[in-house]
Amino acid sequence: MKKKPNYKLRRTVALIIIILIIVIPILIINRARISRIPVLHKYKEYKEIVKTLYTVDYSNDEVKSIMETLNKKKKMDEIRYDYISSLKEKGYSKDTIAYILINLSKTEMTKLLNKKYDKDLEEYIKIEDFDYDKYDRYIAYQKKYPKLKKEDIVLRIELKVDLDNYDDAEEEKNPDSLLAYVNKHRYINKDYEPDDLVEMDDKYSNNYYGVNRLRSEAYEHFKEMVDAANNEGIYFLADTTYRSFDTQETIYSNYAYEHTSEETSLYAARPGYSEHELGTAIDVSNVWYIEEGDEEYEWIKRNAWKYGYILRYKKGKEEITKYAAEDWHIRYVGVKTATLIHNKGITFDEYWYKYVRKDK
Ligand SMILES: [Zn+2]
Numbered sequence: 001m002k003k004k005p006n007y008k009l010r011r012t013v014a015l016i017i018i019i020l021i022i023v024i025p026i027l028i029i030n031r032a033r034i035s036r037i038p039v040l041h042k043y044k045e046y047k048e049i050v051k052t053l054y055t056v057d058y059s060n061d062e063v064k065s066i067m068e069t070l071n072k073k074k075k076m077d078e079i080r081y082d083y084i085s086s087l088k089e090k091g092y093s094k095d096t097i098a099y100i101l102i103n104l105s106k107t108e109m110t111k112l113l114n115k116k117y118d119k120d121l122e123e124y125i126k127i128e129d130f131d132y133d134k135y136d137r138y139i140a141y142q143k144k145y146p147k148l149k150k151e152d153i154v155l156r157i158e159l160k161v162d163l164d165n166y167d168d169a170e171e172e173k174n175p176d177s178l179l180a181y182v183n184k185h186r187y188i189n190k191d192y193e194p195d196d197l198v199e200m201d202d203k204y205s206n207n208y209y210g211v212n213r214l215r216s217e218a219y220e221h222f223k224e225m226v227d228a229a230n231n232e233g234i235y236f237l238a239d240t241t242y243r244s245f246d247t248q249e250t251i252y253s254n255y256a257y258e259h260t261s262e263e264t265s266l267y268a269a270r271p272g273y274s275e276h277e278l279g280t281a282i283d284v285s286n287v288w289y290i291e292e293g294d295e296e297y298e299w300i301k302r303n304a305w306k307y308g309y310i311l312r313y314k315k316g317k318e319e320i321t322k323y324a325a326e327d328w329h330i331r332y333v334g335v336k337t338a339t340l341i342h343n344k345g346i347t348f349d350e351y352w353y354k355y356v357r358k359d360k
Contacts, residue, residue, distance in 0.1 A: 003237075005286075006163075008230075010041055013147075020281050023173060031034065040343075042076070045076075045080070045081070046076065048081040049065060049067075049076075049079060049080075049081045049084065050067065051068075051081070052081040052082075052085055053066060053084060053085040055084075055085065055088065056084060056088050056094050056097055056162075057094055058066065058094055058098075058126035061114065062094075062098070062134040066101065066102070069102050070101065070102065073102065075102070075193045076267045076338075077103070077290065078105070078106040078109070078266070079101055079109075080248055080322055083101070083109060083113060084097060086113055087100060087112075087113070090113075090116070090117045091117045092122065093116065095124060095126070096121070098123050099125045100112065103132060104132060108132065120133070120138075120139065120146045123137060123150055124150055124154065124310065124329075126241055126358050127151055127154045129154050129155070129158060129160075131247065132156050132161055132306065132346040135232070136236045137157050137162055138150075138153050138236075140162065141153050141156065141157060141161075141162050141173060153312055155350065155353060155354075156319075156320065158353060159185075159237070159320065159321065159349050159350075159353060160185045161319060161320060163185065163263070165184040165185075165265050165322060166184060166185065166273070167185070168222070168271060169185050169186065169187055169273075170186055170187075171186070171188065171189065172186050172187065172188050172212060173188060175188040175194075175277075176194065177216070177280075178218075178280060178332065178334050179333060179334075179352065180278050180280075181323070181352040181356065182273060182274065182277070182278060183273070183349060184273060184322045184323075185210065185258060185320065186267075186279055187270075187272035187273045188278070189272075190245040190271065190272055191245070191286060192245070192277065193244060194215050194242070194278070194279040195217045196215050196217075196279075197213040197214065197215060197242055198213060198214060198215075198216045198219050199211045199217075200212045200214055200219060200238060200344065201223075202214065202309055203241075204219075204222060204223055204226050204227075204238060204242070205237055205238040206235060206237045206238065206239045206270055207284060212238055212239075212240070212242070213241060213242045213279070214241045214242055214243040214279060214280070214282065215242075215278075215279040215280055215332075216333035217332070217334075218279070218280045219347040220239065220352055221307045221308045221309065221332060221335075222282065222307070222309070222332070225303070225306075225307035225309065227306065227354070228303065228307075229296075229299055229300075229303070234295060234299045235286055235296070236285065236286045236290060236296045236300075237283065237284070237285060237286070238282045238283070238285075239282075239283045239328075240276065240282070240283040241275055241276065241279070241281070241282050241283075242276060242277070242278075242279040242287070243272050243274060243276040244277065245272060245277060247269075248269065248272070248274045248276065248277055249267070249271035252268050252269065252270055252271055255267070255268040255270065256332050266305075266323065267323070267324055268358050272356070275312065275329075275331055280331055280332040280333070281329060281330070281331045281332075282313070282314070282330050282331075282332075283329050284296070284300065284328050284330055285328060289327075289328035290327060290328045291327045291328065292315065292325075292327050294327075295325050297328075300330065304330055304338070305335075305338040305339050305341070305342035306335070306338075306339075307335070307338075308331055308332050308333060308334045309330045309333075309338055310330065310331055310333055310337075310338050310342070310348060311327070311329070311330060311339050312326070312329050312330065312348055313329055313332045313345075315327075317347045320347050320349050320350065321347055321349060333348065337351065337355075340355075
């Protein structure tokens with residue numbers, strides 16, 4: 001019996017032959033181009049970068065880690081080996097070079113390469129919270145306060161002290177926290193009202209214009225503080241405590257109506273931006289608001305921290321708090337925090353930046 005031809009096999013073989021006839025010439029024609037495909041090109045550049053990094057005295061591990069970081073950040077394309085040698089020639093240290101390669105954009109790097117060695121940059125780069133995007137602001141602030149340490153300059157720029165009041169403002173999303181931070185660049189929602197406000201007794205509060213309210217924990221500690229002061233023959237009361245957004249709005253517009261915009265900016269807070277809206281701040285008085293030199297003030301300065309209260313707007317710190325000194329304005333933050341702030345002699349702004357923001 002005659003064997004039936006295997007058409008299926010023949011068809012497959014024919015197809016393979018046709019494909020080879022078409023593909024082989026294309027491969028031959030494009031051979032030159034194919035040999036220059038970007039992967040190989042990149043690999044050469046990659047090798048050059050590694051080679052140059054070794055000339056900057058990095059150890060094996062350091063080179064490995066730099067290359068890994070550059071890859072991870074997809075920055076390999078932005079770097080050329082001669083950038084590295086040029087930075088080295090200018091006199092930058094190896095830490096600075098690594099920082100520049102890893103963190104600066106190509107434009108920023110090029111700008112830097114066109115400038116002389118920058119000693120300030122070398123020092124700023126070592127500071128933990130250094131942010132190159134804010135570098136021009138550091139330098140401007142440094143010109144204004146040449147004696148300030150660079151760490152302090154970085155911190156102050158983070159606190160936005162160089163910006164106009166209310167610029168680049170952020171919302172404090174956790175106003176219930178006893179460490180909520182409100183200032184000229186941080187506000188709380190207009191509808192916020194603490195749910196543990198308690199009415200204050202006449203013994204502790206001047207309720208002449210209406211009964212003052214305070215958050216319960218702050219109130220308990222205020223009572224203890226006043227009792228302790230009374231035992232030493234010192235008398236003072238809470239004069240202004242919690243204010244709602246609406247009340248603050250009225251106060252602010254009345255103040256603004258009667259004062260210059262400069263005074264308003266320094267003494268009053270826009271609605272949403274006042275610590276009194278947190279329900280933990282108190283303006284303390286003894287007939288008048290207490291002031292430096294008053295025995296009540298001296299007592300509070302010495303003892304308030306033991307009850308969890310801090311003097312919020314101190315003399316000499318106006319540049320950081322952005323408020324004129326208010327000797328009568330105290331704020332409850334809890335005993336632990338108040339103790340630390342008292343011992344270190346820092347502002348709540350600095351405390352918040354160093355200890356609260358970092359935890360997030
Ligand atoms: Zn106040």
